[in-house]
Amino acid sequence: xxxxxxxxxxxxxxxxxxxxxxxxxxxxxxxxxxxxxxxxxxxxxxxxxxxxxxxxxxxxxxxxxxxxxxxxxxxxxxxxxxxxxxxxxxxxxxxxxxxxxxxxxxxxxxxxxxxxxxxxxxxxxxxxxxxxxxxxxxxxxxxxxxxxxxxxxxxxxxxxxxxxxxxxxxxxxxxxxxxxxxxxxxxxxxxxxxxxxxxxxxxxxxxxxxxxxxxxxxxxx
Amino acid sequence: xxxxxxxxxxxxxxxxxxxxxxxxxxxxxxxxxxxxxxxxxxxxxxxxxxxxxxxxxxxxxxxxxxxxxxxxxxxxxxxxxxxxxxxxxx
Numbered sequence: 010x011x012x013x014x015x016x017x018x019x020x021x022x023x024x025x026x027x028x029x030x031x032x033x034x035x036x037x038x039x040x041x042x043x044x045x046x047x048x049x050x051x052x053x054x055x056x057x058x059x060x061x062x063x064x065x066x067x068x069x070x071x072x073x074x075x076x077x078x079x080x081x082x083x084x085x086x087x088x089x090x091x092x093x094x095x096x097x098x099x100x101x102x103x104x105x106x107x108x109x110x111x112x113x114x115x116x117x118x119x120x121x122x123x124x125x126x127x128x129x130x131x132x133x134x135x136x137x138x139x140x141x142x143x144x145x146x147x148x149x150x151x152x153x154x155x156x157x158x159x160x161x162x163x164x165x166x167x168x169x170x171x172x173x174x175x176x177x178x179x180x181x182x183x184x185x186x187x188x189x190x191x192x193x194x195x196x197x198x199x200x201x202x203x204x205x206x207x208x209x210x211x212x213x214x215x216x217x218x219x220x221x222x223x224x225x226x227x228x229x230x
Numbered sequence: 231x232x233x234x235x236x237x238x239x240x241x242x243x244x245x246x247x248x249x250x251x252x253x254x255x256x257x258x259x260x261x262x263x264x265x266x267x268x269x270x271x272x273x274x275x276x277x278x279x280x281x282x283x284x285x286x287x288x289x290x291x292x293x294x295x296x297x298x299x300x301x302x303x304x305x306x307x308x309x310x311x312x313x314x315x316x317x318x319x320x
Contacts, residue, residue, distance in 0.1 A: 045311045048304060049238050053320060115319065163319030171317035220313045 015192060016199030022079040024199075027207050028072030034210045035065040037217050053114055060110040067103030070096055094141060101145050105131045108152040115159045143190065150186035157183050174216035181209035238315065240266065242308045244274055245283065248297040249305065254287075255295050 016024065039061035046054035074096035109131050113124050131148075138144050157179035164172040188202030235243070247263035248255045255263070261271050275295060278284040283301035287294045 041311075041314050044307070045238070045315060048307065048311060049241065051237055054315075057318070057320075160319065167316055167319070169316065171313060172319065175317050216317060217314075220310055220317065223309075223313055 015196070016203070017196045020200050020203075022076065024203050025072045025075040025079065027203055028068050028075065030207060030214075031068040031210050032065050032072065034214045034217070035061045035068065038213065039065060041217070041220070056110055056114050060107045060114065063103045063107035063110070067100045067107060070103065071100040074100075097141055097145075098135070101141060102132075102135050104145075104149065105135060105152075108149065108156065111156055112152060112159075115156060143193075146186045146189040150183060150190070153179055153183040153186060171216050171219055174212050174219070178209045178212040178216065181205050181212060185209060236315075236320070238308070238312060240264070240274060241278065241283075242305065242312075244271075244278065245297055245301045245305055248284065248295055249302065253297050257293055257295065260295060 039058045042054050042058035042061065045051075046058060106128070109127050112118075113127065118124055118127075134144070134148070157176055160172070160176035160179050164176050182205075185202045185205035188198045188205060192199040192202065244260065244264050244266075247260055251259065251263075257271075257275075260275070261268060264271055264274075266274065275284060278301065279286060281300070283298055283304055285296045285298055287296055
């Protein structure tokens, strides 16, 4: 399983733990967005919730596989996972679907033809791709960069701290993709990338806690 | 020109108007307070009734709207949801 077991040997397993943080943060965002959907019944919130739910699933697949491979839970399972890159493939499909859905919502793309085209391109790319690892991080970089830019535009418009935290978080996730790419030159870059990604989701978590706390304070005032 | 209100804000304004009138309001007052057209207000109120946030009551041939516990709960959750949606630019 070349694609999942990356980075220096001492780091193996730790990235699976980082994955738990990503799962938690994305699940919290998905839940809050679903709450907004239940209150307003506006579809954009349900799509947003679905996007973060997909992200959470993607990280779950990645972390569980990584953990299984690192801890050697079952030789049979390890052999199966090592033969195919399907765990990474599933992770890639889920993450691409999540980012594309986020892009459709944040760019307010409403034309069904454009949405179908975007998803078809992602699906075709995934199905007929080789060198998954490189292409995955190049495409992720692009999608995250556009998302980060969109959230930056929102920050300029709203000028509030939470919006600032969101765009910082997405730019950190974008930067992480660059280090994932150069990991082929030195495995230590994989650690840098994962730490950047952890910071990215950490900032998103901090924003989420601020929303919870601030909402509570305003209600009590 | 004022900013266009999101659905979330309109629901909040309607429920707040009822709550601030002691929990019960006449349709004419609600129309004035919510700053909506007659048709829009009817549409929103019937949606809120479907969601059980508002109830309709006939009192001496006068129609009145009452805010329910679910409606009051929405107002307490509103601030959180609003800050969350604003952070992502909805």
